[in-house]
Amino acid sequence: MSKRYSPALFIIETLVLVMGLLFLLPFFMILMNSVKPISDIVRNAAEFPKSFQWNNYVLAVREIKMETAFLNSLLITVASIVGMVVLGAMAAWKMARVKTPLSRIMFFLYVAAMVIPFQALMIPLVKVAVVLDIINSRSGLIFIYVGFGLPFTIFLYHGFVKGLPRELEESAMIDGCTQVRIFSMIVFPLLKTITTTVIILQTLWIWNDFLLPALILYKREYHTIPLSINRFFGQYLYQWDKALAALVLSTLPVILFFLALQKNIVKSIAAGALKG
Amino acid sequence: MGRNIGPKSAWSGKARIMAETKEYLFFTLPAFLIFTLIILIPFLIGIYYSFTEWNGITKDALWIGVRNYVDLVTKDESMGNAFVFTAKFTFMVLLLSNALGLALALCLTLPLKTANPLRIVFFIPNVIGGLILGFIWRFIYNQAFPAIGKLTGLSFFLLPWLGTPETGFWGLVIVYVWRTAGYLMIIYIAALVSVDESLLEAAKIDGASPIRIFTRIVVPLIVPAFTVCVFLMLSWAFKIFDVVYSLTNGDPYRSTESLALNIYNEAFIYNNYGLASAKAVIFFLFVGLITLVQVSLTKSREVEL
Numbered sequence A: 001m002s003k004r005y006s007p008a009l010f011i012i013e014t015l016v017l018v019m020g021l022l023f024l025l026p027f028f029m030i031l032m033n034s035v036k037p038i039s040d041i042v043r044n045a046a047e048f049p050k051s052f053q054w055n056n057y058v059l060a061v062r063e064i065k066m067e068t069a070f071l072n073s074l075l076i077t078v079a080s081i082v083g084m085v086v087l088g089a090m091a092a093w094k095m096a097r098v099k100t101p102l103s104r105i106m107f108f109l110y111v112a113a114m115v116i117p118f119q120a121l122m123i124p125l126v127k128v129a130v131v132l133d134i135i136n137s138r139s140g141l142i143f144i145y146v147g148f149g150l151p152f153t154i155f156l157y158h159g160f161v162k163g164l165p166r167e168l169e170e171s172a173m174i175d176g177c178t179q180v181r182i183f184s185m186i187v188f189p190l191l192k193t194i195t196t197t198v199i200i201l202q203t204l205w206i207w208n209d210f211l212l213p214a215l216i217l218y219k220r221e222y223h224t225i226p227l228s229i230n231r232f233f234g235q236y237l238y239q240w241d242k243a244l245a246a247l248v249l250s251t252l253p254v255i256l257f258f259l260a261l262q263k264n265i266v267k268s269i270a271a272g273a274l275k276g
Numbered sequence B: 001m002g003r004n005i006g007p008k009s010a011w012s013g014k015a016r017i018m019a020e021t022k023e024y025l026f027f028t029l030p031a032f033l034i035f036t037l038i039i040l041i042p043f044l045i046g047i048y049y050s051f052t053e054w055n056g057i058t059k060d061a062l063w064i065g066v067r068n069y070v071d072l073v074t075k076d077e078s079m080g081n082a083f084v085f086t087a088k089f090t091f092m093v094l095l096l097s098n099a100l101g102l103a104l105a106l107c108l109t110l111p112l113k114t115a116n117p118l119r120i121v122f123f124i125p126n127v128i129g130g131l132i133l134g135f136i137w138r139f140i141y142n143q144a145f146p147a148i149g150k151l152t153g154l155s156f157f158l159l160p161w162l163g164t165p166e167t168g169f170w171g172l173v174i175v176y177v178w179r180t181a182g183y184l185m186i187i188y189i190a191a192l193v194s195v196d197e198s199l200l201e202a203a204k205i206d207g208a209s210p211i212r213i214f215t216r217i218v219v220p221l222i223v224p225a226f227t228v229c230v231f232l233m234l235s236w237a238f239k240i241f242d243v244v245y246s247l248t249n250g251d252p253y254r255s256t257e258s259l260a261l262n263i264y265n266e267a268f269i270y271n272n273y274g275l276a277s278a279k280a281v282i283f284f285l286f287v288g289l290i291t292l293v294q295v296s297l298t299k300s301r302e303v304e305l
Helices: A007-031 A037-044 A055-063 A066-099 A101-113 A122-132 A138-164 A167-175 A177-189 A192-208 A210-217 A225-235 A240-275 B015-051 B067-074 B078-110 B117-128 B130-152 B165-193 B199-205 B210-223 B224-236 B240-247 B259-269 B273-298
Strands: none
Touching: A007 A240, A007 B015, A007 B117, A007 B130, A007 B165, A007 B199, A037 A240, A037 B130, A055 A066, A055 A240, A066 A101, A066 A138, A066 A177, A066 A225, A066 A240, A066 B015, A101 A138, A101 B015, A122 A138, A122 B015, A122 B259, A138 A192, A138 A210, A138 B015, A167 A177, A167 B259, A177 A192, A177 B015, A192 A240, A192 B067, A192 B130, A210 A225, A225 A240, A225 B067, A240 B117, A240 B130, A240 B165, B015 B273, B067 B273, B078 B117, B078 B165, B078 B224, B078 B259, B117 B165, B130 B165, B130 B240, B165 B224, B199 B210, B210 B224, B224 B273, B240 B259, B259 B273
16 A cells, blocks of 8 residues: 555544444453452442452352363364264265256255244254254254254355366276265365365354253253353352353453454355355 | 276166265265254244144144134234334344444555454454353443443433333344444455455546545445345344343343244243244244345355256
């Protein structure tokens, strides 16, 4: 940019900076009050802490079983995504390459299912989960997440595969490669860009999701982070000292994830939004 | 699995078709089976439930025909109220979030010194889950706002936030705009940076005013992004659940109950699974309608059937 930094730009910059500070204010308030004793929080939440009560965090970790919740969230997110990436990429590749009516029908059903809101599925889903005996189990929830994630995953992969040249696959086939080998050694590595997008978009969804796990997992030792937070607020409403520490701890992993990958995330979101 | 297939010509027709069918099913069937079990079958069962009465305790649902749908029109007021709330909320959020998102995008595509960190700042609320955001803002409205009000004397902060239907409504609008504006900003920025610089330069040389350049050149070029953002907000806001659940839970007096929360309450609080299923079917029809309008407007480039 050759443009000079003019006074007008300075005024705009100041205004946007003020706006940015306003956007961060809620996080700042939570962080600041999370180290105060409850009496100070209730008396004046806009005041800097006079004394630091780090014990809030110790109690919060104990109360929401933070380490268990974190591991559950991690396990469920990672396993669900591995499942939908592998199955979704396999199916999308074949459906894009083999253009039969069956492929078209399945692809149509996947795309149409993306319209169905969760509320139109949740009531019978609980029933189906009971019948399949996958209720109240982490692997059951993972299975359900794979089912919910597949339509969008297949939609993204399908669009991407159509843009890939077939020559590599064809010459590998002539050389006698099996389909499994062609897929795992040649096709899947070529899908890297879109795999990153899938992983990022689905991670943000599953990690933050509340209602589905709330309906499937009621045993406390299986609770994810959102479930533990919800349970905590149901029990100790307005015990802000512990609650705020718990909120800080539960937002931290996803904020770190975002800051570490922000370039990729922003790209994925622009791509995902323009497609979904 | 067609191991060591060798050159195609060595194959007799039938055996090849068999092998290819097997391969095809090996790759596509696992995904489709799970999808059928988790989405297609529950969706159909849900439609069936909507014609039944079932409290979740008795073993079987009782077939009652269209009575749930009749009741929805004649007796049930809660869904109508939830619809009005959701429609008003969606309209407001759509307007404000797009306006703010576009304004931020316009500012942050200027050569500002802090443009990059500010993009991150505006986007951050978006990566945090709705449930947790709702709880964060409960603290902001209940504790932080009164304290800031006392400090500054600004009456805005001293309103009974979340205590009345109006403050509940605006409380949710503020949180949702705060959460989504940064997302729309990203999409608008992507569209703005793809606007050809030379067009703008040419217009400037021809003596066009900045406002004219914006309305005549920039706006027409970002129309696609605008459509995306409008429909994104339409479908998100219309389906809002988590933030409402944790921030107001529909209070006061169910005045801030969204459609999704209304269905949830009907099913899992009042245990009217049949009626809730009928509501869910109608909810699906609304969402489907929005999507149909969107697809017909944008003529989806992706769906090649």
